[in-house]
Amino acid sequence: MTASIIDGKIIAAELRGRVAAEVARVKSEHGVTPGLAVVLVGSDPASEVYVRSKHKQTQEAGMASFEHKLPADVAQADLIALVQKLNTDPTVHGILVQLPLPKGLDTDAVVNAIDPAKDVDGLHPTNAGRLASGMPALSPCTPLGCIILTKSVHKSLEGMNAIVIGRSNLVGRPLVQLLLNENATVTIAHSKSRDLAKLCAQADLVYAAVGRPEMVRGDWIKPGATVIDVGINRLPGAEGKTRLVGDVAYQEALKTAGAITPVPGGVGQMTVACLLVNTLRAACAIHKLAAPAV
Amino acid sequence: MTASIIDGKIIAAELRGRVAAEVARVKSEHGVTPGLAVVLVGSDPASEVYVRSKHKQTQEAGMASFEHKLPADVAQADLIALVQKLNTDPTVHGILVQLPLPKGLDTDAVVNAIDPAKDVDGLHPTNAGRLASGMPALSPCTPLGCIILTKSVHKSLEGMNAIVIGRSNLVGRPLVQLLLNENATVTIAHSKSRDLAKLCAQADLVYAAVGRPEMVRGDWIKPGATVIDVGINRLPGAEGKTRLVGDVAYQEALKTAGAITPVPGGVGQMTVACLLVNTLRAACAIHKLAAPAV
Numbered sequence: 001m002t003a004s005i006i007d008g009k010i011i012a013a014e015l016r017g018r019v020a021a022e023v024a025r026v027k028s029e030h031g032v033t034p035g036l037a038v039v040l041v042g043s044d045p046a047s048e049v050y051v052r053s054k055h056k057q058t059q060e061a062g063m064a065s066f067e068h069k070l071p072a073d074v075a076q077a078d079l080i081a082l083v084q085k086l087n088t089d090p091t092v093h094g095i096l097v098q099l100p101l102p103k104g105l106d107t108d109a110v111v112n113a114i115d116p117a118k119d120v121d122g123l124h125p126t127n128a129g130r131l132a133s134g135m136p137a138l139s140p141c142t143p144l145g146c147i148i149l150t151k152s153v154h155k156s157l158e159g160m161n162a163i164v165i166g167r168s169n170l171v172g173r174p175l176v177q178l179l180l181n182e183n184a185t186v187t188i189a190h191s192k193s194r195d196l197a198k199l200c201a202q203a204d205l206v207y208a209a210v211g212r213p214e215m216v217r218g219d220w221i222k223p224g225a226t227v228i229d230v231g232i233n234r235l236p237g238a239e240g241k242t243r244l245v246g247d248v249a250y251q252e253a254l255k256t257a258g259a260i261t262p263v264p265g266g267v268g269q270m271t272v273a274c275l276l277v278n279t280l281r282a283a284c285a286i287h288k289l290a291a292p293a294v
Numbered sequence: 295m296t297a298s299i300i301d302g303k304i305i306a307a308e309l310r311g312r313v314a315a316e317v318a319r320v321k322s323e324h325g326v327t328p329g330l331a332v333v334l335v336g337s338d339p340a341s342e343v344y345v346r347s348k349h350k351q352t353q354e355a356g357m358a359s360f361e362h363k364l365p366a367d368v369a370q371a372d373l374i375a376l377v378q379k380l381n382t383d384p385t386v387h388g389i390l391v392q393l394p395l396p397k398g399l400d401t402d403a404v405v406n407a408i409d410p411a412k413d414v415d416g417l418h419p420t421n422a423g424r425l426a427s428g429m430p431a432l433s434p435c436t437p438l439g440c441i442i443l444t445k446s447v448h449k450s451l452e453g454m455n456a457i458v459i460g461r462s463n464l465v466g467r468p469l470v471q472l473l474l475n476e477n478a479t480v481t482i483a484h485s486k487s488r489d490l491a492k493l494c495a496q497a498d499l500v501y502a503a504v505g506r507p508e509m510v511r512g513d514w515i516k517p518g519a520t521v522i523d524v525g526i527n528r529l530p531g532a533e534g535k536t537r538l539v540g541d542v543a544y545q546e547a548l549k550t551a552g553a554i555t556p557v558p559g560g561v562g563q564m565t566v567a568c569l570l571v572n573t574l575r576a577a578c579a580i581h582k583l584a585a586p587a588v
Contacts, residue, residue: 129423
């Protein structure tokens, strides 16, 4: 058996299309243009690439996009003052402070300053708490993308056994909550877990989010399982180049899994699309409109 | 093999003793007397019993105990005004609003009005979020009691396989977070889970918190596993009386488990003791003292 490939590029494009349609509807029916403000501090090249990509996709979805660039040596108080200004700006429905912040800035204090209703990265403790309590919440984008990819294979996850490997605040922990919301049975494993191979072999759904290249081997995968690989690891490739690999040994897993996300071209494609989803949802919630159909 | 009994009564008494010793130390070294305010609305007999028990145990631990009784028809605004007054009262370090509230009062709004630093019931979304993010937090008392009971058997839970059956905000969900903090591998199962018996049979630690009498059968338990029964169910007994049973079929499980909590006399004993722990912890945190040794 060879697994079917879950094509993040196509699924993300479809999702962006649905977002754009809903944005158009919300604009015409309610006169609301969802707006996303992205704050970039300093000039980290990777962060600049991400911010440009977010800017472009936000505009393509018909939303307003606001970019704020601050120097790396900005005072903490000035950064927080900007966040507070965006909190009260009625044209802004989503606020994203690009992480990591330069040294000397207190990330927690900055994230905590964001109005939870506009926290489209889902990092504010209030959103984490609402998510952990099964209440409506803005969820971090990557785990949201994992759920959408899984549901491209399985319409319902109810009663399925899922394993989440990795317990980060950005991916593993919120992913557990989203899977519980889908009525899956969830096991959360991590660096201290024993006999991961055996735990993994019982799962219908495998989420690898540990940041260790090809750690999950093909013979860990239950035949027919769906495998979502969140890892993006850079390894030395041919001719002095680098190559990207996930946390799953892809070629091995292909032989056992029922469906699998490639790296690149899988989860990574979904993150910005889910940021658009969150911004649209935040705009609708702030304006007390029905939740959008995305 | 017959399981050893985890005696909640003895363990709770020991815990109260440690709390009392730390309260005495904090008083003499820092001049701080931890204080717990309990708010009771209406006159539900069961709630009155709980509140009296909390009052007595708080005083016995050397803490200040404040009782506030409001009529069942109190206005929402007046109840919230009382909570806000307690938030700013420097002699109060813990605030507990006895639940359930009478009809017509908005529980979420009341809980959300409590200063998270004084939220000794651990119900405020900020505490749920901090707990879900692996940050220091005030955790709900019953799951805290479950961890203490487990650690009376196992010094370290690292790498053990735990199953939590039930996903309530009061018990199951926060218990998962506390188990993760202990580096256990955690499976969370619930009413939609398939083949619970098999899931359960793989666990070194079983937590039953579903509220269904004797649902977990003896042959679900891995030989030697530790079983913590959170359920308290009232069944008809002999001579028209009622009897209390847990979520685990105790007599069956006794034969397989390595250690087990009885019902009554297990988890139920721990809840108020853990409330004292939380109040002491809150007092130390508010006064910026080192965390107490409890």
